[in-house]
Amino acid sequence: MDFATLREQYQSAPLDRADVDPDPIVQVAAWLTAWSEVAPREPSAAVLATAGADGRPAARTVLVRGLDHAGCAFLTNYESRKGRHLAANPQASLLFQWVPVLRQ
16 A cells, blocks of 8 residues: 555644644643534544553553643553553653644
8 A cells, every 4th residue: 555645735824833822731722622613523532652661652542531730631440551551650642633623
């Protein structure tokens, strides 16, 4: 399969720092609102990347249930792989991908 033929050419204005709120929580909330207006399905879906004590990474989609200056909240089983990873290594990455509004 030639992935280059599947690539969409996005046409939009570039992201200007002057248009971005300096508070990332405020900015994420604005983009969540924008997503909800364009594509209301699962705006809280995000990819969570973790690494266990052995350093091996894993990524999976979670549904974020809350986001504020204390961090983000999502539901999980503490005995799941992501629960075990976070217990061993609390560093993680969270990526919202909002393709319809060309933001992540």
